[in-house]
Amino acid sequence: MSLKNFSELFVDLDSSNSTNNKIEVLKNYFLSNDPIENSWAIYLLTGKSNKRFISGRYLKNLFCQIYEYPEWLIDTCYLKVGDSAEVITLLLKNKSTSRKKKLSNISLNELLSKTIPDLSKLKEEEKNLQIKNIWETLPEENHLIFNKILTGTFRVGVSIGLITKSISKLINIDEEIISHRLMGNFEPSIDSYQFLINKKINLQELNSKPFPFLLANTIEDKIFKNSINDFQFEWKYDGIRMQLIKRSGNVSLWTRGQELVNESFPELVKKMSNIKDDFVLDGELLVWNFKEQIALDFSLLQKRINRKSPTRSIQIKYPIIFIAYDLLEINGRDIREIKLENRRIELEKYFSKWQNRIENNISDIFKICDLIFPKDWPDALTYKEKSRENNTEGLIIKKKTSIYSSGRKKGIWWKYKVDPMQLDAVLIYAKGGSGRRAGLYTDYSFALWKDQELIKFASAYSGLTNIEIKELDKWIRKNTIEKFGPVRSLKPEMVFEISFEKIQISKRHKSGIAVRFPRITKWRKDKKINDADSLENAYKLMKKIS
């Protein structure tokens, strides 16, 4: 029972590309370690917490101070490695020869429940001394884990689904059950692990937990061969997907990221508490224009998400709505196994019942999603194209006979997104990537013409293949005009097609516009920089929509 085991687990998971292998590795770890260690391991691996105790910058400075390293040298190393915790780990290796102290063998539990939290209680000087002490007494193979947890950057290629699978295999119980048990808060303890691996299924225990979310797949051509009548059509809103749960009278709001967000939306919790029935609803939270019955931009919703206990004036300024897509449980009865079309009937029935109560008007905060009824597939396409007009991203298409299973199940729900907007832009800056992309220039900024000047309008780092990234990296190194720290300004020469989902006015940017989800969709080697789009074209796109 020690941190060493967890470090080994990390190495094994990190150096495996096979799902089956990872599941096997996890299973073996759970079998050979204590419940409390397992519980912390799950906590870390599922990313339930990546609290940052100390910033990467702080850690680097501390290292410089203790071992008398020049700061610039660490920064140079960082460019190669792309992760502060790893840089320090590698540099510590160089210091380990001078280590004389006896090595400690602490457990994951001790590290996470005591050693690290205790650091926050110390004054800066004591804290620094304590970190130095841990560095010098911790066996070398544990340094990376320690530094990563400290800086809140612990990540390894393990999804929550993989954890679910391995526990499911371990105790021979359905994945759905494990998945449900893993939803929501997970406080690491012997009990929480025992609950997870309990072979007896007791639905009462899952009381406040949301169901695993069912997700839509990208549209497939084969769907068009089916009759349009087999499907239910909804708008695809750009808000926060959520489950609104009321069980035993208590309301809880769970995001798809499994965060409990009751405190951010107290007006919704209050209104829903007054409903007599218990229920679990799957839906979307949005900031809503009630006059025009249209969703407002996601950026407004962002003003609500991270704000706990919002004031009355904030609540009025950014009015929210919960739009229910689906009813999953009603008065303690789990109805996920019945067909979607029948769940919809139930949803409509209960909605009209709740709506008609005079003492609790819910229409100012809650509704069920409107359905769309295209005549045929071309008609569906027309709806999709119109989706920008009502600030949605396209359509969600659901098989009427589908049951509510979990995950990105194939062949039952699809998202049919409106085509992205596109502009051809000129690459003007590049920045070194981090993490897996360290040592390569992978973060790019793109510009559009305004008269004779190139004005930056978007940054993007995804969309190129690894081969293209390497090729572009080489080009960048040869065509740098100036270096500012990790950023290089480049000879304007390369044109790329940039796709994005939304375009809006922004006072913060020199270009006067901001785009959402920009990404590279094509390296336009066929185009010269004079062929790139102008800012004016971008403004035109904006007008076209609104």
Add this chain to the structure above:
Amino acid sequence: MRTKQEYLIRYKDGNLYCELADIWIDPSKPVKKALITHAHFDHFTFGCEEYISTRETAILLKERVGDNIKIKTFEYGEEFKINGINISFHPSGHILGSCQIRFIFAEEKWLISGDFKLQKDDTCKQYEIVKTDYLISECTFGLPIFKWDESKKIANDISKWITNSPEKTSLLFCYSLGKAQRLLNEISQTNFKGNIYSHDSIHKMNNSYKKLGIDIKDTIKIENKKKIDELKGSLILLPPSLSKGSYLKNFKNIQTAFASGWMSIRALRKRSGYDKGFPISDHADWDGILEVVKKSEAKNVFFHHGDSEAISKFLVEKESINVLFFGN
């Protein structure tokens, strides 16, 4: 201070060149006279009128490119004269036959480190400390994040990696010359006692090493259509050039790894596409370079091969060593 042109050895067209002797060191294009530090292909080019190297390097080179080249050889430590310049080869510990080259002219000593390492390697001569006034050193791994583990530890990790997956065929990618033989030598001292296969290019080099008196474990030359069961649980050494493309389709149920110093960095490990990386290098790490700079007692140092900015600045600031630049 002298101008660049007045140095005994300088950079010309991207190569090290001694004008006084009209001789090039590891030139990348055909010249009249070339000194070759070791038999890796990135230090050798076809078409030179005359090559000069250690005896071992000459044998390895001929094995790789054929007898059709004119090579003059000298033993380690043996001095020879070209245009009044005393030249000698000294072990650099990189691979079998690799050398540093010392020039002495008018009581001024110059040392070209060649590729070198200080770590233990039973398949070649240990790096020899050579005193000099001017040092031209490689700095492939010239950052303090590079700190090599003992090769014995890496070999044990490799052994564990293979034996932990007895149902799999373990493909270990490594350079055919030098790294492969060093790994074979180390792995034969671990608990792994299964079969070791090697690709033809590696097999050939193994035989050359043996001919030169180096004790290398026998390996089986990999045939294209080996039965899958036979390969289960065994180790196969392959050159990195085969890691991409269709060659891997010859095997079933494999795990892959790359043995290289770069594998000490997670991002590079991930990007490389191998399942696993074993950080073992035939180049010096940061401490190794610093040690050589110090022990050579050089007052002036040049760096080439690699990012020299950081180590140069460090030596100037911390050790008050005069670091010079060739320019282009």
